Amino acid sequence: MEYAIEISGLTKKFGDFVAVDNLDLRVRVGEIFGFLGPNGAGKTTTIRMMCGLMRQSKGTIRIYGYSIPEERSELIKITGYMAQRFSLYEDLSVYENMEFFGKLYGLNGEGLHKRIRELLEFLDLEDVKDRLAGRLSGGMKQRLALGVALIHRPKLLVLDEPTAGVDPPIRRAFWEYLRGLNKEGTTILVTTHYMDEAENCDRIGLMNKGRLIAEGTPKELKRRIFGGDLVEVVLQGRIQGDVIKGFLNVGDLKYKDGETVLRLVLKDASKELPSLLKRLDSMGLKVQSAEPINVTLEEVFIELVTKSEARVRGEAY
Ligand SMILES: Nc1ncnc2c1ncn2[C@@H]1O[C@H](COP(=O)(O)OP(=O)(O)OP(=O)(O)O)[C@@H](O)[C@H]1O
Ligand SMILES: [Mg+2]
Structure with a gap:
């Protein structure tokens, strides 16, 4: 059974x-x-x-x-x-x-x-x-x-x-x-x-x-929120958004202490991150760090519950 x-x-x-x-x-x-x-x-x-x-x-x-x-x-x-x-x-x-x-x-x-x-x-x-x-x-x-x-x-x-x-x-x-x-x-x-x-x-x-x-599964639910794995990539120097946004699904781009901090979504970070790093490297961009961001289930639930309530009220979300 x-x-x-x-x-x-x-x-x-x-x-x-x-x-x-x-x-x-x-x-x-x-x-x-x-x-x-x-x-x-x-x-x-x-x-x-x-x-x-x-x-x-x-x-x-x-x-x-x-x-x-x-x-x-x-x-x-x-x-x-x-x-x-x-x-x-x-x-x-x-x-x-x-x-x-x-x-x-x-x-x-x-x-x-x-x-x-x-x-x-x-x-x-x-x-x-x-x-x-x-x-x-x-x-x-x-x-x-x-x-x-x-x-x-x-x-x-x-x-x-x-x-x-x-x-x-x-x-x-x-x-x-x-x-x-x-x-x-x-x-x-x-x-x-x-x-x-x-x-x-x-x-x-x-x-x-x-x-x-x-x-x-906990992993599937975490992926569902962003449509994949959330990854933070830090690049040396201030990189203009349009240089990278053309080929990356960048959710967020910030400058901090002369560095560029990108948050992006990959379908499966363990598979896609290595080739992404190669590509950035081939463009002459220096990658300082690249780390998956651990989303907690708590964040996932707050997000899912809020979304479902907005849906019930007929709001856009
Ligand atoms: N015998 C009952 N008569 C009327 N309403 C009830 C009855 N039992 C539960 N409810 C209502 O049904 C809803 C669901 O209650 P339930 O106890 O199943 O929730 P729950 O998910 O277990 O919540 P919690 O996490 O607080 O334990 C609540 O609004 C509760 O007030
Ligand atoms: Mg209960």
């Missing part, structure tokens, strides 16, 4: 308000898919429908081929879900929470205890296994919630802002767990507002106002 998640025409209305608007989304088996978008974009609503916790107004959802919500009982066996808000029992211990949810999934006896011990070790929770969940630190709570989501060895993990509000080292450690699980074959759909985390995803879907406005 190629796709773990196949969503088409998915729509959710709350009264007149359209929270999810004709959404098409596909997540491949084995990938880490980052589901991103500003507050209120409709990510949690989509996830709740995907997990069969809320019925769609329209559209189809297939998870590993199962129709949702009709085949929700099959879905539960293969999916682990971590909700946006901590939803475990604060007055049960770490161990008891895992035991409780394990039994809900039909595990019991030595099989269940073995699985809990495995997860306690994997998530570094052995030392706090008897602590009440309500008394755990933020980072430990996230790990426990992940442990509970993993108790029945799901093929698909759905994580709604698993790292919200936890500090950077803990977020990094959490992603190590995710990568480990992914290596072993678990497909992961994860939402986050942290762009450094989004960089770790194989592919990203960006949602705004109920719609998917962009989709692709």
